Amino acid sequence: MKASVIVFPGSNCDRDAAVALEAALGKAPTMVWHGDAELPQSDLIVLPGGFSYGDYLRSGAMAAHSPVMREVVARAKAGTPVLGICNGFQVLTESGLLPGVLMRNASLRFICKDVMLKVERNDTLFARHYAEGEVVRIPIAHKDGAYFADEDTLDRLEGENRVASVIARRAARRRRQNPNGSRRNIAGIYNETGTVLGLMPHPERLADAALSGTDGAKMFTSLVETLH
Numbered sequence: 001m002k003a004s005v006i007v008f009p010g011s012n013c014d015r016d017a018a019v020a021l022e023a024a025l026g027k028a029p030t031m032v033w034h035g036d037a038e039l040p041q042s043d044l045i046v047l048p049g050g051f052s053y054g055d056y057l058r059s060g061a062m063a064a065h066s067p068v069m070r071e072v073v074a075r076a077k078a079g080t081p082v083l084g085i086c087n088g089f090q091v092l093t094e095s096g097l098l099p100g101v102l103m104r105n106a107s108l109r110f111i112c113k114d115v116m117l118k119v120e121r122n123d124t125l126f127a128r129h130y131a132e133g134e135v136v137r138i139p140i141a142h143k144d145g146a147y148f149a150d151e152d153t154l155d156r157l158e159g160e161n162r163v164a165s166v167i168a169r170r171a172a173r174r175r176r177q178n179p180n181g182s183r184r185n186i187a188g189i190y191n192e193t194g195t196v197l198g199l200m201p202h203p204e205r206l207a208d209a210a211l212s213g214t215d216g217a218k219m220f221t222s223l224v225e226t227l228h
């Protein structure tokens, strides 16, 4: 399996994603600079977290127009799996590969903390090593993490089983609201075919016992087992 991690100016989780991928895969992914119009043959493309282009205009808005994104969009449309983590999720909505938008957190503050996530489905290449309904601990670190879409889109996402994970209900109730104010507690969504996943929390940040948890590792081992 060949994986590529796209690096934008301002990405800061690209190396963490590469380390988590390498631990699961046994070999390093290719790091691809945003200005490259060429993308190597890839079985998986990762759009990492960070502050691409300093989050100017809107988080992910400028990165969506990077030269490399033309090829990423084309490959995604042709079926290549794409994982967008945090800023990567923002790039996916801004480039139209996923519906909706990530808005400023309800508190208007940057939030960096672990959240409890409920895995809504495990019949995808990203989640097969999780149990359906499993509650896992994964960190968030963002200021624009409030998922927003109109009610029809939210109904469609839920109806088509495209919600990947939600902030676990017990945690949301305790805080009255989930930490960022996402509609319907959504933390991650899939495209129609389940091959593109946008996720606000960072599985790569809890993917090694030395980081105090391994709940995130199963996403990378799921991908490696499915894609070889």
Ligand SMILES: NC(=O)CC[C@H](N)C(=O)O
Pocket (backbone or CB within 6 Å): 048, 049, 050, 051, 052, 055, 059, 085, 086, 087, 088, 141, 142, 143, 144, 145
């Ligand atoms: N960790 C990240 O990817 C940060 C995402 C984004 N730039 C925000 O703060 O909303």
